Amino acid sequence: MQPSFPFSAIVGQDDLKLALMIAAVDRHVGGVLAFGDRGTGKSTAIRALAALLPTLAADEGDALAELDGADVASSAKSGKARPAPVVDLPLGATEDRVIGALDLEAALLNGERKFQPGLLARAHRGFLYIDEVNLLDDHLVDVLLDVAASGENVVEREGLSVRHPAQFVLVGSGNPEEGELRPQLLDRFGMAVDVRTPVDVKERIEVVRRRDAFERDPDGFIKKWKRKDAAVRKKIDAARTALDSVATDDAALESAAAICIALGTDGLRGELTLMRAARAYAALQGDAAVAEKHLKKVAPFALRHRLRKDPLDETDAAARVERALGEVFSG
Amino acid sequence: MTAATAPLRDAEAAGAARWRDAVAAAALLAVDPAGLFGASVRAAPGPVRDRWIEALKAMRGAASFLTAPHSIDEERLIGGLDLAASLRAGAPVAERGLLARADGGVLLLRMADRASASVAASIAAALDQRTVIVERSGVSSATPTSFSLVMLDEGAGPDEAAPRILCDRVAFLIDLEGVRVAACGAASANAKRIEAARALLGDVTVSDDLMAAVNAAAIAHGVVSVRALQFAIRATRAAAALHGRF
Numbered sequence: 001m002q003p004s005f006p007f008s009a010i011v012g013q014d015d016l017k018l019a020l021m022i023a024a025v026d027r028h029v030g031g032v033l034a035f036g037d038r039g040t041g042k043s044t045a046i047r048a049l050a051a052l053l054p055t056l057a058a059d060e061g062d063a064l065a066e067l068d069g070a071d072v073a074s075s076a077k078s079g080k081a082r083p084a085p086v087v088d089l090p091l092g093a094t095e096d097r098v099i100g101a102l103d104l105e106a107a108l109l110n111g112e113r114k115f116q117p118g119l120l121a122r123a124h125r126g127f128l129y130i131d132e133v134n135l136l137d138d139h140l141v142d143v144l145l146d147v148a149a150s151g152e153n154v155v156e157r158e159g160l161s162v163r164h165p166a167q168f169v170l171v172g173s174g175n176p177e178e179g180e181l182r183p184q185l186l187d188r189f190g191m192a193v194d195v196r197t198p199v200d201v202k203e204r205i206e207v208v209r210r211r212d213a214f215e216r217d218p219d220g221f222i223k224k225w226k227r228k229d230a231a232v233r234k235k236i237d238a239a240r241t242a243l244d245s246v247a248t249d250d251a252a253l254e255s256a257a258a259i260c261i262a263l264g265t266d267g268l269r270g271e272l273t274l275m276r277a278a279r280a281y282a283a284l285q286g287d288a289a290v291a292e293k294h295l296k297k298v299a300p301f302a303l304r305h306r307l308r309k310d311p312l313d314e315t316d317a318a319a320r321v322e323r324a325l326g327e328v329f330s331g
Numbered sequence: 332m333t334a335a336t337a338p339l340r341d342a343e344a345a346g347a348a349r350w351r352d353a354v355a356a357a358a359l360l361a362v363d364p365a366g367l368f369g370a371s372v373r374a375a376p377g378p379v380r381d382r383w384i385e386a387l388k389a390m391r392g393a394a395s396f397l398t399a400p401h402s403i404d405e406e407r408l409i410g411g412l413d414l415a416a417s418l419r420a421g422a423p424v425a426e427r428g429l430l431a432r433a434d435g436g437v438l439l440l441r442m443a444d445r446a447s448a449s450v451a452a453s454i455a456a457a458l459d460q461r462t463v464i465v466e467r468s469g470v471s472s473a474t475p476t477s478f479s480l481v482m483l484d485e486g487a488g489p490d491e492a493a494p495r496i497l498c499d500r501v502a503f504l505i506d507l508e509g510v511r512v513a514a515c516g517a518a519s520a521n522a523k524r525i526e527a528a529r530a531l532l533g534d535v536t537v538s539d540d541l542m543a544a545v546n547a548a549a550i551a552h553g554v555v556s557v558r559a560l561q562f563a564i565r566a567t568r569a570a571a572a573l574h575g576r577f
Binding site (some may be wrong): 037038039040043087090092096104105108109118119131132135173177179180197198201205207209211212215216313 | 366405409417423448496523547556564
């Protein structure tokens with residue numbers, strides 16, 4: 001696989017980069033859906049983040065730890081510290097590879113019934129990335145929804161009966177023009193970011209120049225941006241450590257609730273996501289408590305995809321969020 | 332010259348100009364296949380389109396040309412398990428899909444206007460990452476692959492066209508409508524000249540002013556995508572190399 005473009009070398013796309021960093025700081029915020037214009041580097045940013053993710057401890061992340069050793073294909077178990085997995089769910093992935101299935105080699109060679117873990121096992125405690133998420137097969141969407149809700153992958157097929165934890169951050173990208181996302185799947189994404197094509201001439205030229213420099217000499221380019229990337233990694237690490245000690249006082253909780261009420265968002269998930277995202281953002285900023293500025297910054301991410309459709313209101317989602325923020329924080 | 336033949340002459344001249352542009356695009360594709368990614372060629376099946384493909388073949392030298400029908404299924408495209416071989420060998424044997432086999436050459440997608448969204452998306456992913464990722468039927472692999480995509484668009488009306496997701500990812504959208512066979516001359520550059528241009532490509536520089544000018548031209552034509560801007564710059568660079576300029 002070719003090396004990935006450095007995260008800090010990405011021109012613009014500040015909202016997307018921030019949302020991804022928040023997802024890296026607190027997995028419970030629930031991942032990012034990046035939708036919007038073509039050719040805006042959505043996939044690039046997501047893959048770039050993978051290189052900056054904190055490592056997992058030795059005992060963390062092994063989805064198969066609880067399974068009886070004899071039943072699991074031996075190559076799947078790990079025992080040492082490793083980078084947080086970022087697993088691609090490629091187009092055309094079949095269900096057996098996603099949820100796991102009979103280990104063909106053991107079956108064909110030895111007539112043994114063994115479980116070959118799938119992508120969901122590999123993504124445990126990491127990230128699952130789906131490009132063109134709106135084109136995902138319906139039955140795979142069903143699988144993802146089920147696992148995302150329960151945190152567990154239950155495999156009942158081909159004579160196997162296996163169950164293992166599967167908790168991962170879902171990251172998706174896509175162009176809404178290509179197809180609608182099922183509301184249940186849309187809701188699973190903690191944050192949604194609208195990615196737009198840069199308009200400024202200098203910015204556009206810089207995007208082209210950097211991309212060309214990277215393609216010409218990937219290793220050299222990565223080296224040039226190593227320090228800046230290391231700084232981002234440190235920032236994420238520090239925020240993760242500080243996360244639990246960031247204060248969320250009653251005023252912040254009330255503001256969050258007020259914003260959601262003003263927007264008429266469905267259910268509680270929006271509110272929870274908003275608070276968590278605000279906390280993660282505060283941690284990234286090195287602030288000790290969640291304040292108005294944090295809520296204002298992350299509200300569009302957390303809420304734009306949860307708005308109940310009002311047939312009488314033609315305003316676009318971002319504008320509605322801005323309006324609600326204006327109501328809550330002025331009057 | 333009667334009044335009736337003048338418009339005919341104009342149409343022929345327009346067709347001839349279109350052909351020259353199409354062959355020029357093929358030459359640029361031959362100079363920088365990795366940077367320009369390919370083209371969509373809109374034409375009815377016939378001798379004109381065949382001549383264009385032959386011109387590209389001549390300029391690409393030894394590169395292989397593989398054909399995918401629009402209806403190709405995912406297994407054949409992406410790859411997967413070779414069941415018969417697996418049963419014989421007693422172990423999973425992977426079968427390389429067309430995307431992996433096209434590495435280093437050209438993939439021709441026939442009747443591209445009829446290709447499904449998932450075929451288009453699979454090809455797009457392979458172009459973006461220069462890799463084919465396979466996760467199916469017990470096979471798990473990531474195979475590097477770098478190929479040019481030539482879509483043969485046989486659409487008739489405005490609603491029938493090659494998939495947008497793929498048109499975005501290739502440098503040229505070529506239309507051979509109205510080109511008559513008689514206008515189809517030889518390729519504009521031979522393989523040797525292409526080779527010389529490829530050697531020069533890495534040294535060609537493009538100034539900020541020139542980039543800004545190309546950008547302005549793109550915006551003026553309503554082409555906003557940065558990817559398109561990137562293709563325009565790369566095409567400029569390839570053209571400079573082809574003419575021996577830095």
